[in-house]
Amino acid sequence: MQRRKVIGLAGAGVVGAATAGAVAWRATGGEAGPAAPAPDRISFYGERQAGIITPAQDRLHFVAFDVITKDRAALIDMLESWTAAAARMAQGKEAGALGAVGGLPEAPPEDTGEALGLPAADLTLTIGFGPGLFDNRFGLRARKPAALADLPKFPGDALDPALSGGDICVQACANDPQVAVHAIRNLARIGMGVVSVRWSQLGFGRTSSTSTSQATPRNLFGFKDGTANLKAEETALLDDHLWVRAGDGPDWMTGGSYLVTRKIRMLVEPWDRTSLLEQETIFGRDKGEGAPLTGKGEFDEPDFAVRGDDNEPVIATTAHVRLAHPTQNGGARMLRRGYNFVDGSDGLGRLDAGLFFIAYQRDPRRQFVPVQMSLARQDQLNEYIRHVSSGIFACPPGLRAADDFWGRSLFA
Amino acid sequence: MQRRKVIGLAGAGVVGAATAGAVAWRATGGEAGPAAPAPDRISFYGERQAGIITPAQDRLHFVAFDVITKDRAALIDMLESWTAAAARMAQGKEAGALGAVGGLPEAPPEDTGEALGLPAADLTLTIGFGPGLFDNRFGLRARKPAALADLPKFPGDALDPALSGGDICVQACANDPQVAVHAIRNLARIGMGVVSVRWSQLGFGRTSSTSTSQATPRNLFGFKDGTANLKAEETALLDDHLWVRAGDGPDWMTGGSYLVTRKIRMLVEPWDRTSLLEQETIFGRDKGEGAPLTGKGEFDEPDFAVRGDDNEPVIATTAHVRLAHPTQNGGARMLRRGYNFVDGSDGLGRLDAGLFFIAYQRDPRRQFVPVQMSLARQDQLNEYIRHVSSGIFACPPGLRAADDFWGRSLFA
Ligand code: HEM
Ligand code: HEM
Numbered sequence: 001m002q003r004r005k006v007i008g009l010a011g012a013g014v015v016g017a018a019t020a021g022a023v024a025w026r027a028t029g030g031e032a033g034p035a036a037p038a039p040d041r042i043s044f045y046g047e048r049q050a051g052i053i054t055p056a057q058d059r060l061h062f063v064a065f066d067v068i069t070k071d072r073a074a075l076i077d078m079l080e081s082w083t084a085a086a087a088r089m090a091q092g093k094e095a096g097a098l099g100a101v102g103g104l105p106e107a108p109p110e111d112t113g114e115a116l117g118l119p120a121a122d123l124t125l126t127i128g129f130g131p132g133l134f135d136n137r138f139g140l141r142a143r144k145p146a147a148l149a150d151l152p153k154f155p156g157d158a159l160d161p162a163l164s165g166g167d168i169c170v171q172a173c174a175n176d177p178q179v180a181v182h183a184i185r186n187l188a189r190i191g192m193g194v195v196s197v198r199w200s201q202l203g204f205g206r207t208s209s210t211s212t213s214q215a216t217p218r219n220l221f222g223f224k225d226g227t228a229n230l231k232a233e234e235t236a237l238l239d240d241h242l243w244v245r246a247g248d249g250p251d252w253m254t255g256g257s258y259l260v261t262r263k264i265r266m267l268v269e270p271w272d273r274t275s276l277l278e279q280e281t282i283f284g285r286d287k288g289e290g291a292p293l294t295g296k297g298e299f300d301e302p303d304f305a306v307r308g309d310d311n312e313p314v315i316a317t318t319a320h321v322r323l324a325h326p327t328q329n330g331g332a333r334m335l336r337r338g339y340n341f342v343d344g345s346d347g348l349g350r351l352d353a354g355l356f357f358i359a360y361q362r363d364p365r366r367q368f369v370p371v372q373m374s375l376a377r378q379d380q381l382n383e384y385i386r387h388v389s390s391g392i393f394a395c396p397p398g399l400r401a402a403d404d405f406w407g408r409s410l411f412a
Numbered sequence: 413m414q415r416r417k418v419i420g421l422a423g424a425g426v427v428g429a430a431t432a433g434a435v436a437w438r439a440t441g442g443e444a445g446p447a448a449p450a451p452d453r454i455s456f457y458g459e460r461q462a463g464i465i466t467p468a469q470d471r472l473h474f475v476a477f478d479v480i481t482k483d484r485a486a487l488i489d490m491l492e493s494w495t496a497a498a499a500r501m502a503q504g505k506e507a508g509a510l511g512a513v514g515g516l517p518e519a520p521p522e523d524t525g526e527a528l529g530l531p532a533a534d535l536t537l538t539i540g541f542g543p544g545l546f547d548n549r550f551g552l553r554a555r556k557p558a559a560l561a562d563l564p565k566f567p568g569d570a571l572d573p574a575l576s577g578g579d580i581c582v583q584a585c586a587n588d589p590q591v592a593v594h595a596i597r598n599l600a601r602i603g604m605g606v607v608s609v610r611w612s613q614l615g616f617g618r619t620s621s622t623s624t625s626q627a628t629p630r631n632l633f634g635f636k637d638g639t640a641n642l643k644a645e646e647t648a649l650l651d652d653h654l655w656v657r658a659g660d661g662p663d664w665m666t667g668g669s670y671l672v673t674r675k676i677r678m679l680v681e682p683w684d685r686t687s688l689l690e691q692e693t694i695f696g697r698d699k700g701e702g703a704p705l706t707g708k709g710e711f712d713e714p715d716f717a718v719r720g721d722d723n724e725p726v727i728a729t730t731a732h733v734r735l736a737h738p739t740q741n742g743g744a745r746m747l748r749r750g751y752n753f754v755d756g757s758d759g760l761g762r763l764d765a766g767l768f769f770i771a772y773q774r775d776p777r778r779q780f781v782p783v784q785m786s787l788a789r790q791d792q793l794n795e796y797i798r799h800v801s802s803g804i805f806a807c808p809p810g811l812r813a814a815d816d817f818w819g820r821s822l823f824a
Contacts, residue, residue, distance in 0.1 A: 059616070061754065066761075098688075098700070105689045112684055113634020113699055114752075117627075162759055177616040181632075181754055185763060189684045196761030202616065202754050204471070204589035215529070220593075222525020272524055272601045276510075277517045287525055288510070340526075342473065342593055342614050343755060347574055349478075349608030351597060 040175075041120040044090035046398040048243070051124030052257055052335065052360050053232035055211040057173040060203030060339040061180040062261065062356065063188070064130070064166025064391055065195035072138045076411055078194040082127075082187055083405035092120030095186035112189060115182035123174040125183055127406045128259045128393025132167045143410060145249035147258055147363045148394045154376035156387070163263060163389035166198045171259075171358070177202070199389065201263060203339020203356045210337055216290060216298065220266050220340050220353055221384070223283055224290030227298055228321070230335040241333040244362055252409040255397030257360040260368045263341075263389035266354035271384045282380045284319030292321065304328075318380040329371050334361040354385070364392060452587075453532040456502035458810040460655070463536030464669055464747065464772050465644035467623040469585040472615030472751040473592040474673065474768065475600070476542070476578025476803055477607035484550045488823055490606040494539075494599055495817035504532030507598035524601060527594035535586040537595055539818045540671045540805025544579045555822060557661035559670055559775045560806045566788035568799070575675060575801035578610045583671075583770070589614070611801065613675060615751020615768045622749055628702060628710065632678050632752050632765055633796070635695055636702030639710055640733070642747040653745040656774055664821040667809030669772040672780045675753075675801035678766035683796045694792045696731030704733065716740075730792040741783050746773040766797070776804060 042050045067075060085095040096110025134144035170187055172180040181202070188197055207219045208226035212233050219225040230237055239245075246254045271279070280286050284293055284302065292302035293314050304322055306314045315322050326333050336359050343352040361367040376382070396409060454462045479487060497507040508522025546556035582599055584592040593614070600609055619631045620638035624645050631637040642649055651657075658666045683691070692698050696705055696714065704714035705726050716734055718726045727734050738745050748771050755764040773779040788794070808821060 114630045197757045200757045218526045345609045
């Protein structure tokens with residue numbers, strides 16, 4: 001049992017006893033230093049932030065916050081508190097004290113309690129900073145990376161501004177959704193008065209593998225997703241395409257990565273009325289095996305030159321994998337790490353379902369943007385999808401020491 | 413591997429081959445007869461519908477449909493098709509053919525494919541019929557059970573009609589959310605033209621135990637939920653409180669149960685600002701152990717007569733467990749089977765989170781209604797919750813034979 005099982009306040013008439021079990025989480029933050037992680041725990045510390053090349057966990061809770069204070073010190077203070085809480089939660093501990101804090105029965109608990117008794121479940125918490133943070137409020141204007149430019153408007157975009165953007169994001173991934181939800185909710189609680197939830201998204205199933213050790217999952221169109229993804233084991237490719245290098249931009253981002261999120265509604269009902277033939281033509285891969293239409297095995301390289309009996313390209317010129325393939329995009333690759341979502345129904349008799357697309361990369365201007373521009377213009381898939389939300393965030397490198405905190409190098 | 417791994421259409425230029433692997437799911441429905449279930453499969457057939465006293469699975473996808481046809485035969489036909497597909501899916505099989513159906517490359521596949529390769533994951537599908545089905549459309553007026561009366565308006569109700577009611581509901585529970593989502597989505601696909609999704613709800617974590625073999629989970633207020641629930645093992649109590657008896661109403665419901673759903677938004681941010689003392693007072697149980705404030709262990713019986721040093725009742729007169737307890741409600745009990753949900757955020761900086769409350773019972777007029785009336789009037793918890801959707805459904809008994817189908821006894 002990794003989590004504290006005793007809250008320290010049991011039964012009636014013993015309210016005073018609560019104080020005995022009370023632990024201020026700030027005081028115990030030091031426990032969560034760099035150490036070899038136990039099974040089902042992912043180390044919070046390291047050269048890179050966890051949650052990027054970590055083998056994609058099954059569940060997601062993603063949140064984008066607006067900063068609602070102009071007080072720089074309060075913001076930094078919150079980031080310190082967040083870091084301590086995040087490090088504890090990644091160890092399967094509570095964010096803070098569960099009992100009456102500091103002996104005051106009127107003080108709210110410092111952890112919300114719903115993950116008590118649950119394992120760490122491979123929880124990772126990954127932070128990113130959005131373009132809005134680099135306005136005049138906190139003196140960060142000069143530190144804004146050029147790569148963190150607002151995304152252009154793409155043809156067909158149907159973005160809801162209320163579900164887009166944000167000053168700070170946190171991606172919580174875990175194999176237990178209650179653990180991911182608990183983590184985000186406790187960060188929001190700690191951030192009261194400093195940040196406010198702008199939007200949040202639950203993902204129930206991963207739609208990508210990020211490691212060769214993982215089987216490729218399926219998206220809600222029934223196709224394997226993540227086959228030709230960048231994988232954790234491809235370290236040379238990661239250096240070229242994923243991690244920001246010295247000289248790419250401001251130092252505080254060296255070793256980090258840029259995150260693009262797109263909430264993409266998938267129109268499953270019309271899709272379910274199309275034939276297998278059309279579905280496979282749209283992707284350029286077969287549905288069963290996930291092989292390119294010019295190959296047999298899932299990991300066969302697609303051959304875009306092959307033509308069929310009708311002299312048409314076997315992988316159509318408007319097929320998703322052709323348009324997204326590195327050879328069609330000046331070599332651009334990215335690490336996809338998305339999740340399936342279902343948000344109920346849309347009032348028109350249809351499921352409100354789709355893909356919460358997440359991609360990490362070294363420079364969105366040379367990776368996500370040109371690929372998405374090409375997809376938005378030509379992809380046959382567009383008939384069945386709608387991009388409804390969008391975000392871009394700069395995710396700094398990992399923390400190497402227990403006294404470091406999220407954003408320190410940015411605010412230094 | 414329980415699911416078919418081969419779709420029968422791989423590679424380019426072999427479209428004709430698709431027909432070889434194509435299986436019409438109707439034709440193979442007979443495979444899914446009553447048989448001993450394998451591990452991770454719950455038998456679809458039996459005296460009772462699965463998904464009621466089945467130990468609560470971890471994930472939920474619940475859907476309420478409107479019937480959009482007036483054609484009684486089409487509705488019955490759909491229910492037959494649903495039954496065959498449901499029986500297959502409960503075995504970890506696809507709803508129907510994954511290839512080009514009947515050799516026609518232009519026909520859409522009869523399964524959407526996203527659960528291919530996934531295990532059965534304890535999937536259960538439970539059907540219920542709402543009051544709206546018993547209007548003039550299908551000649552069912554005389555067969556409507558009196559117990560299926562519309563619920564009264566409760567004080568404080570903030571119901572959204574678009575998220576409430578429905579002619580038919582299906583509760584899909586499984587230990588893998590993709591399996592639950594896949595099941596509902598395929599039933600919706602099969603029902604095209606006959607039914608339309610009215611509302612749907614994903615639940616990411618169970619908030620009740622329904623068996624003494626299960627540990628009690630926690631709700632989003634951090635409290636153990638399901639402690640004093642009816643449990644599968646309490647067969648005598650189930651006969652009194654859960655299953656409809658002969659003579660209770662129309663024969664087609666004998667052996668069935670009535671389902672009440674309430675989507676209850678939980679205002680987690682204000683809750684997180686209250687003290688542990690107040691939280692425990694509101695429920696009448698402690699947060700760590702889940703013991704009644706008059707006891708020490710989770711399963712100790714609460715003693716509502718005990719008074720503290722201040723001569724006030726230790727379990728407050730407005731405490732949730734006092735008001736909901738059988739002794740305060742003429743002995744009424746129900747089987748709770750709810751799920752935690754997070755639907756993103758509400759545009760006001762708060763998580764849109766709560767409890768999707770599900771309760772099964774013999775007669776809502778003597779169980780859910782009086783208990784909820786008492787809670788709605790007096791429960792201190794009301795400051796932190798809002799009931800936003802409501803449903804009531806009659807769930808018939810189970811199917812005993814492979815040629816039986818959902819609703820046959822109702823339409824007979
Ligand atoms: C709902 C929307 C989308 C769906 C359903 C979808 C689905 C797929 C599928 C099934 C594959 C083939 C298997 C694989 O290699 O992963 C694929 C490949 C890919 N997708 Fe998407 N995708 C979507 C949106 C996007 C977007 C917005 C981007 C980026 C702008 C993108 C970039 C890629 C890339 C780079 C590949 C790999 C291509 C290759 O190298 O062969 N996808 N996608
Ligand atoms: C968000 C709303 C609700 C929350 C957070 C909540 C939470 C709880 C908790 C923590 C318990 C104590 C542990 C247990 O025995 O399960 C409990 C008990 C119970 N609740 Fe609720 N509940 C909610 C709504 C309801 C509603 C709407 C009803 C029915 C109208 C209900 C009926 C009961 C019953 C019958 C008990 C058992 C009482 C006993 O026999 O001691 N609850 N609830």
